[in-house]
Amino acid sequence: MLALKQSTVIGVIGAGAMGAGIAQVAAQAGHQVKLYDNREGVAKSAIEGVAKQLAVLVERKKFTSEQVQQILARLHAADTLNDFSDAGLVVEAIVENIDVKKAIFDTLESVCAEGCILASNTSSISITRLAASMKHPKRMVGMHFFNPAPIMKLVEVVSGLATDIDVATCVYETALNWGKKPVYAASTPGFIVNRVARPFYAESFRLRQEQVADCATLDALLRGAGGFRMGAFELTDMIGHDVNYAVTCSVFEAYYGDFRFQPSLIQKDLVDAGYLGRKSGQGFYSYQ
Numbered sequence: 001m002l003a004l005k006q007s008t009v010i011g012v013i014g015a016g017a018m019g020a021g022i023a024q025v026a027a028q029a030g031h032q033v034k035l036y037d038n039r040e041g042v043a044k045s046a047i048e049g050v051a052k053q054l055a056v057l058v059e060r061k062k063f064t065s066e067q068v069q070q071i072l073a074r075l076h077a078a079d080t081l082n083d084f085s086d087a088g089l090v091v092e093a094i095v096e097n098i099d100v101k102k103a104i105f106d107t108l109e110s111v112c113a114e115g116c117i118l119a120s121n122t123s124s125i126s127i128t129r130l131a132a133s134m135k136h137p138k139r140m141v142g143m144h145f146f147n148p149a150p151i152m153k154l155v156e157v158v159s160g161l162a163t164d165i166d167v168a169t170c171v172y173e174t175a176l177n178w179g180k181k182p183v184y185a186a187s188t189p190g191f192i193v194n195r196v197a198r199p200f201y202a203e204s205f206r207l208r209q210e211q212v213a214d215c216a217t218l219d220a221l222l223r224g225a226g227g228f229r230m231g232a233f234e235l236t237d238m239i240g241h242d243v244n245y246a247v248t249c250s251v252f253e254a255y256y257g258d259f260r261f262q263p264s265l266i267q268k269d270l271v272d273a274g275y276l277g278r279k280s281g282q283g284f285y286s287y288q
């Protein structure tokens, strides 16, 4: 199967950090995109957010204002999942919870045409498990973008046991057409990047818990001496602690409680307090 044609309608579910970015990427690639969120007004605000990001890119001469108008004209806030009946690919980017995701794919199977590819942007949840209760599990695939989706090149194309190789190939080729650098991965907990990244976060959080140094010092060291683009504290503040903690819990559980993936108590405290990072104005750092 080749890449999706530009005329294919793309559905994106969840208009948070990732969904908005993925919708932007697909619209920039020339597709009509429908963006849905179950919180009223959120999809519309997300598109307004994309418009602001694109305005900055016009100032930086990456796009002309005509191009931006065309991109924005291709982005539509959907009122209900029924609007996805003409989609050829739907990418789900909602909360990292298997039961909530399964419920969405249940509904999508009753709404979308049989040829529509159903993809999840999950960071850690088994694609095999997501597909297991589906009527047509062959069309289920992971399409895992990184944050921020319009900037980060990598996309993990994740196959579960039932995923059709043609479906994975189509998503891979489509990601290439969208200017991304896709890699194939088998569906193991956390796939590639989120598995490798867990010990990086865990050890950083332990350093903080043992009061070895403050967050700013540790982040500066990881950047300056370690060569990382971001330290663990600023990075998880950007990702969102609710998302990052849920991913760690999911990987920890999937590896039968392997200590390497043990969730951090200081991160759990942040989640319990509602200190979710940049999106809530407070995480390890304050953004107010």
Ligand code: NAD
Residues within 6 Å of the ligand: 013, 014, 015, 016, 017, 018, 019, 036, 037, 038, 039, 042, 092, 093, 094, 095, 096, 097, 100, 104, 121, 122, 123, 124, 144, 145, 146, 147, 238, 239, 240, 243, 247
């Ligand atoms: P987010 O909290 O920013 O956004 C999630 C959105 O989904 C919210 O707007 C919420 O209202 C909506 N939502 C929740 N349940 C819904 C439902 N049943 N129907 C429709 N909309 C619903 O989260 P995010 O950071 O965008 O993460 C979304 C997914 O992407 C997760 O699976 C996460 O693991 C994955 N992911 C996140 C990152 C990251 O850095 N944040 C990176 C890669 C992948």
